[in-house]
Structures are given as structure tokens and as C-alpha cells.
Amino acid sequence: MKLLLLVVALGLAGASPLKDDKVCQPHSRPWQVYLHGGELSCSGVLIDKWWIVTSFLCAIRSDSTIASLGEHDVTVEEGTEQHIHVADVIHHSPYRSPLHSLSMVRLASPARFTEYVQPIPLPNRCPQPGETCYVSGWGSTIPNQYAPPHYLKCITVPVVDDQTCLNTSPDTVIWSPGMVCAGQANTDNCLDDIGSVMVCDGRLQGLDWFANGCMNPAYPTVYTKLCEYNDWISNVMAEYRPTALP
Structure with a gap:
């Protein structure tokens, strides 16, 4: 019995963290x-x-x-x-x-x-709710799990409307017109890297501001709205x- 418990304990001690497999195609984000x-x-x-x-x-x-x-x-x-x-x-x-x-x-x-x-080109319009955008950066894409910089990661996020962002943001976030939100429950909405980059339709549209989706996967992340x-x-x-x- 003691041997069985030891084997289980060793197995748990060597258990791997959640797999973070959102690595970008190498050099697909040359900007x-x-x-x-x-x-x-x-x-x-x-x-x-x-x-x-x-x-x-x-x-x-x-x-x-x-x-x-x-x-x-x-x-x-x-x-x-x-x-x-x-x-x-x-x-x-x-x-x-x-x-x-x-x-x-x-x-x-x-x-x-x-x-x-x-x-990368600057925006020629603002991102629209429902639009699909792409975020890249070095860090973890798993909520509440830190990862040191290694490979560039990429996730796909939907832009959400301002009201949804207001309803889900923590009280510490004060809304401004210079913000845009992307990501929601059951989507990729976490990339834990300061300044991670959001691109929509081939143009720069956002930079990470508050990574709410990395604290609660049901929340969208707030980005600086570059079109402004x-x-x-x-x-x-x-x-x-x-x-x-x-």
C-alpha cells in the first residue's frame, strides 16, 4: 500500500502543467x-x-x-x-x-x-463588434498560469461591443473611448504578455491594456484602440x- 501511494505521489509531482499549444507559425508576424x-x-x-x-x-x-x-x-x-x-x-x-x-x-x-x-500598417478604420482579429505575444495563453517568454504565441479573438466590455470588466477598470475589447467565454481570450498585439484585417488595431481574460476566461481583454x-x-x-x- 505504501509503495502504491509513493508511486501516485511521484506521478503527481512530475505531472506536466496544462499544455499551451498556441505557438505561431514561425516568423508569420514580421512586425x-x-x-x-x-x-x-x-x-x-x-x-x-x-x-x-x-x-x-x-x-x-x-x-x-x-x-x-x-x-x-x-x-x-x-x-x-x-x-x-x-x-x-x-x-x-x-x-x-x-x-x-x-x-x-x-x-x-x-x-x-x-x-x-x-x-504593419496603421488602422484605416476602427474594429467592429463580431469582427475576427488576431493577437500575438510572448507569454502564457492559459488563464492564471505564468509562462516565461519562449515562442511567439497567437490566438484568435472576436471583437465585442463596448457594453459587454463594461458589464464584465473589473471595477478597477475605468472605461474610456481609447479602449476596445476582444475575446469572450469559450474563445481564446488570454495572452499574458504586456503589449501583446491585436491585428484585424491586416492592420494594427490594438495593444494589450488589461488582460482580464487571463484572470477570468469569461471576460474579454481590454486593448488600446489604435484607430483613435x-x-x-x-x-x-x-x-x-x-x-x-x-
Whole structure:
């Protein structure tokens, strides 16, 4: 009897966690950027050879952050990467209020566009309820389960209407017009990576703001609604243009 209990105990101790199999097709998101340095690790998205957009929650420092482009498996060098230092970080003002969560990152040198590194177009419209979109980032896609960055993950999410988002969001989330929600019960609605990127119809439409779906799988996740920020992004790119263009 004691031997049986020991075998069971050893089996439980060696049990694997829930399988997270939402790995993207390698290099299918050539605009995805891995931002890292010090204790920092989060996602961004390349919109221009000089510029990356990410969440304010990705606490980037221009003196210590590296942007790795052309990544899939961040634990090894695959020969497709470009590692570029960050030169400047511009946060949307007011900083990290209920109204905005958006930062722009200027690279110290321009990205070289290749098969593995390409920018994504900005929105030409806003996402609509019921529309199918695609989210990618490095992290767990299983609610309430942490996973260190490894392979790029991809999930498919439906955009939900604002009222549904309001009804399901925690009290700590204060709604603003700069938000859009996606994901719902019985769908993929969790990708636990700060700044994970939502793309709809081939264009950038969202950046992770509140990963509610990773805390409760019945809740949609809140994203920054990028279609509301085209003018701000264009103004920042013009104002902070590099002084010496190669």
C-alpha cells in the first residue's frame, strides 16, 4: 500500500502543467518586436523603420532597452534577428491614466526590412463588434498560469461591443473611448504578455491594456484602440524625427 501511494505521489509531482499549444507559425508576424533589458520583457509592434508602438505598461527605458526584431524563439539566436537599442520613448499624455495607455519607441538605428522584419500598417478604420482579429505575444495563453517568454504565441479573438466590455470588466477598470475589447467565454481570450498585439484585417488595431481574460476566461481583454491615435502617432513621428537620416 505504501509503495502504491509513493508511486501516485511521484506521478503527481512530475505531472506536466496544462499544455499551451498556441505557438505561431514561425516568423508569420514580421512586425512583432520583443522589447527587453534588465527585468523588462514585453511586446511591441514595428510601424516604421524607426518606430515601434507599445503599451504604457511596458516600462521602457531608453538607456537599457533593446528591441529585438525578427524573433520567434527568444531563447536562442535563429539568425533572423536584428537587435537595436532604443533611443527615445514618448508616452501619451496624461501618463497611464484611465484615458490612455500608449507609448512610442524610436530606435537608435533604423530597422532593415527583410523577410523576417516588416512594418504593419496603421488602422484605416476602427474594429467592429463580431469582427475576427488576431493577437500575438510572448507569454502564457492559459488563464492564471505564468509562462516565461519562449515562442511567439497567437490566438484568435472576436471583437465585442463596448457594453459587454463594461458589464464584465473589473471595477478597477475605468472605461474610456481609447479602449476596445476582444475575446469572450469559450474563445481564446488570454495572452499574458504586456503589449501583446491585436491585428484585424491586416492592420494594427490594438495593444494589450488589461488582460482580464487571463484572470477570468469569461471576460474579454481590454486593448488600446489604435484607430483613435493615428493623428497622435503621426505627430510624434514628425516631431521626434531623427536628426541624421542614413
